Amino acid sequence: MRSTAIFNLLLSSSSLLEAASIQRAADGASVDLSKATGDAKFLASGWIYGFPDNGTSVDTRIPANYITDIKFRATRAGGAQTPTRGWIEGQKSYLGRFQSTLSNYRTARKYGGTFILLVHDLWGADGSSIPLYPGDKNDWAQTDAFLKQLVSDIKANDMLDGLVLDIWNEPDIDLFWPRPWDQYLSYYVRAHNYFKSQLPTTLISGPSSANAPGVNDAKWKAWLKSVSGNKTIPDIYSWHQIGDWQREPDRTIPDFKTIKAVHNMPDLPIDINEYAWPSEQNPANTVFYIAQLERYNLRGLRANWGSGSGLHDTLANLVGTTDKKTYYPNGEWQLYKYYANMVGTRVATTASADRKFDVFATKSGNSVKIIAGTRSVKAAYNITITGLSSVGFPDSGSLSARVYRFDWAGANGKVGAPVDLGTKTFTYSGGKVTFNVDPATNSTAYAYEFTGKS
Template identity: 40%
Template sequence: MVNRILLVTCAAGLSLASKVINRQSQTATVNLSQMQGAPQHFASGFLYGIPDTANQIPAHFYSEIAFNYGRAGGAQLPAKGYMDGLEEYKPRFASMLSNYRTCRQFGAEFIILLHDLWGADGSESQSDLFPGDNGDWSTWDSFLNQVVSDMRANNMTTAVKVDIWNEADGGGFWLRDRSQFMDMYARTHNLLRSIFPEAQIFGPTFTGQPDPNNVWWTDWLSMIASKNVIPDVYCWHLIRQPGGSGGDDITYSRGVFEQMLQQFGLPSRTINIDEYGSPEEQVPASSAWFMARFERNNIHGLRSVWTGGPSLHDFMTDLLGRTGGGVYFPAGEWQVYRYYGTNMTGNRVATTSSADGFFDVYATASDRVRILGSAHTKTGSYTINVDGMADFGFNTQGTVNVQAREFPFAGLRGEVDGPIDHGITAISFQNNRLVIPATISVNTSAYAWEVFRI
């Protein structure tokens, strides 16, 4: 039976509440004097999650979240992939092509996953063929030429990016040593530049964030500098370690990465985080937190997927559920992405997170100032300082309305019809600053605050 939360009363949301921790002087800010252009929806992409049957998921589920990035390669189908021969590859390519066409239907960019087309999707073993085994690259070269030929034959050349290999450092998809990976990466980069120059190359797509003490990272940076195989887009994943913290903050990992680029004499380029969020972070609270982080850094991110088999190719990475009759419905996180993609219009506004890094907000200004935020997976008492009130047409002092909404979680694919409306509160402000108290009482919920005139 599907869990269900209706758009009802405040008590429905608070029944999930955990103990509220008082975090002293933890304040996020919104600065209305610093507008930053139209919303870009940097967090509205995801890995797999698209059915291979065209239009199986109704279009509004994509369009209302401003879906703009997909990533796939036919993983976990009965066909094993090119490592087992051409016929085992064809169904995987067909799956990827269908996913690509769905993405382009909504104007979304698309990242192809070579390792999945090859067959290294987590089901492979040490006895399977990997690129460059025994110094033989012929099968891998033939594979790359086959993929590019098939893409051209199917008009799959627009808005295409290529992940050379996924998470080679993680041990689940690359079952050879680091040296063979480096050789494969450089060879593939050069061949793709020759046969598919219009595609952007992503790399290294490691599961671990940049770390000067990680030999995968230091060897890769040294190799791309020495062999001049620098990708168009730097890419890695942000996955929190199970039961812990860290590994999921783009602000921190970007800073480390920029220092490492300088160390190796490499140029700055666009960054893409084409997997973000651990299983415990796939709740409305963490989704809102990631949105705030990606928007502040102007970096695209794609949601991770943690289901396998047929479910891998469905449910928009668990943003949706489905009835026994095949009718799709929104889960809790989809409602957050919908608000982010549909309601938050106008101009993006400069923000900062709380000092502890847990409480973060994303804000836009149009008919109302809309603020979306959470304390990641924490609870606590926070404040939001909205500065520059006069720059948005308010006076430097007075009283405004603040409407609060909560985006609850009803479990994996649990149906949520919409946010909980916690009502409108009149709040007085002075000295050009509005202070909004924010008590985060449910560690899985995201919250929105809308500021408007009385």
């Protein structure tokens, strides 16, 4: 009886899951090939830390192709979790962190990437308990000395090319700023003004908050009011998008536009300078983030969940390594490599209504590439593709697409090139075709390629 009851329960559950899958498949993402949104720029190909330290020199232990093949764009670093603790323990301790920073800067520049310098890590605020923060007891002497030393070292080491100064990371959470918000705002204005007086052409990003902007976020609104009123607006707005509890740019970008409009703040470049929770770092979720970033022209840097020396290695878990430091690609790196070859023009896309499935697409001439992935769910979705005439297809007929699958075996799991699943033929009409995506796992991503007539 008990076995029969369990079987019936499983059968009932299976039917419910099948119904849910069918219901989800009625939902889906869209691609409009007739609407161009700009040249392909590989905006999501960046990460925080991830390069090994090598004194103050370029490091080449990670083979160059693992960096160049994914069209590396930018990194952030500042000597965090190195043996020294930063300015809070004196100039000698600061020097160790600066040397790590300089090595990472030189490695990033070797590969043509922007380097975003993490000022807070050089101070020593890398998530551990520290005794001193800028402006404690309204004493700014140590802060001013620190900023002066940092500017001097930047100039002395020829670090101005490709440099962005990130004034403080995640000031909106106690782990990185356990002080009153007004004290942070005073520090931000002070640091911004000093950097601009000494390095007038160097870009500044901020506020680099852990929380994405929201219309009811008091800290965001206070920061906007402060930087607007004090004329300390950064050159690049920045924040993190980590975890589905933070929503996604489809919602956070409209919110940001709403709250910055209150102070007539200008439209400026935006960095999502950390993205993806650890469980979101796999091919499917990476596609979701890529699609969201590209839709709004946001430069993105993968979050890095390593610690100690592990923070300074593996390109933020895009490559694995053996005990003998031989590097190899994982499944996520293979997805980024494919993404780096999506050249030509980006086209308009939309995510599914439940915001659990998204796509990114480009066209080069009449050739189309689309990547698709879910956000941590295993469920079937549709991709509806319109504007077929813009790439040489008639109003109705059949279309053959080559399909690839991106597998995932964990951050340390070696994965080869995407699996070629062959071609699939779709009939269509009205200049519109629908693909169904039914992923093997909640980490699996897919790519579709097809070409119209010239």
